Amino acid sequence: MYHFIINLKARSGRGKQIWFLVEKTLKEKGIPYCSYFTKYPSHASELAKQLSLHTEPRNIIAVGGDGTVNEVINGLIPNDNITLGYIPAGSSNDLARSLSISPLPLNALETILNSKNILLHDIGKLECNELKRNFMVSCGIGFDAAICHEAMTSKIKKVFNKLKLGKLTYVGIALKQLLFYQPQYGTITLDNMKKFEFSNILFISIQNHKYEGGGFMFCPDAKAVDQILDVCIIENIPKLKILSLLPSAFKGNHIKHRGVHVMKGRQIEIQMEKPLAVHVDGEPCGMQNSINISCNPKKIQFLTN
Numbered sequence: 001m002y003h004f005i006i007n008l009k010a011r012s013g014r015g016k017q018i019w020f021l022v023e024k025t026l027k028e029k030g031i032p033y034c035s036y037f038t039k040y041p042s043h044a045s046e047l048a049k050q051l052s053l054h055t056e057p058r059n060i061i062a063v064g065g066d067g068t069v070n071e072v073i074n075g076l077i078p079n080d081n082i083t084l085g086y087i088p089a090g091s092s093n094d095l096a097r098s099l100s101i102s103p104l105p106l107n108a109l110e111t112i113l114n115s116k117n118i119l120l121h122d123i124g125k126l127e128c129n130e131l132k133r134n135f136m137v138s139c140g141i142g143f144d145a146a147i148c149h150e151a152m153t154s155k156i157k158k159v160f161n162k163l164k165l166g167k168l169t170y171v172g173i174a175l176k177q178l179l180f181y182q183p184q185y186g187t188i189t190l191d192n193m194k195k196f197e198f199s200n201i202l203f204i205s206i207q208n209h210k211y212e213g214g215g216f217m218f219c220p221d222a223k224a225v226d227q228i229l230d231v232c233i234i235e236n237i238p239k240l241k242i243l244s245l246l247p248s249a250f251k252g253n254h255i256k257h258r259g260v261h262v263m264k265g266r267q268i269e270i271q272m273e274k275p276l277a278v279h280v281d282g283e284p285c286g287m288q289n290s291i292n293i294s295c296n297p298k299k300i301q302f303l304t305n
């Protein structure tokens, strides 16, 4: 049985059009399904939790953006009876990009209905004080998270999304953040062994997948099945140079630049001088100066081609 958790508000309402198409096809094909609509932020977590408490096999399909999938995996209790599928309906869709899930909803639906392979997908885990949040794609601290924080409350994002210009909002917010952002001293410790110090960190991104932030290939070598996290640190680069560096990250060519460091680890500990914005899968997680990141030992079964 397919259980769809749908965020109709994703991409400023585009989720609604996408669900209309998907539901029409399910009805035409006579496929049994249940649908649940998110009514408020974090509702997807509650729905996923309730669905995963049952013992019979269930396919839980998230329809929305990366934020919706994030909420689903934060509620889901992974077990052998649960498989997760995804129909992208967001504005950045980094999960779909990384897993080569079609941006066309009916193609993504076909993949789910005809799925022959189950991918055992890693789940990243961010911990700081009381806070514990899982992630599918990435988490980050600094400049990139500050953009997520601002985008979440941006009225312009809603307008631009409706005009199918959602990415322009992020460009505008990124330019503004870059202008005022103060790079900071911080340390990163890998696997409780290797400690690195950086004097002027712009941001640190910790990733399961190679893409994040709407198509930036910050960690070209990341794989979401190896229980290893890839880390990209951008430090000590003049602001004007950042402007030329970021476009090169769409193809992963940023890693050749001085000031870009890519590393891997199973246990990542980050200490910053002052609290900075933190995100998981683009969802804000407050201001923190000390975070720990690792992979959950339990993976999630993901429906793929």
Ligand SMILES: Nc1ncnc2c1ncn2[C@@H]1O[C@H](COP(=O)(O)OP(=O)(O)OP(=O)(O)O)[C@@H](O)[C@H]1O
Pocket (backbone or CB within 6 Å): 007, 008, 009, 010, 011, 012, 038, 039, 040, 041, 042, 043, 064, 065, 066, 067, 068, 069, 071, 089, 090, 091, 092, 093, 094, 282, 283
């Ligand atoms: N009914 C609702 N009303 C208001 N907000 C909601 C509702 N349902 C879910 N949300 C919130 O919508 C937010 C954004 O969802 P999502 O990330 O799926 O879409 P997006 O931002 O358009 O896409 P992307 O993350 O790919 O850019 C999430 O933070 C979630 O908590």
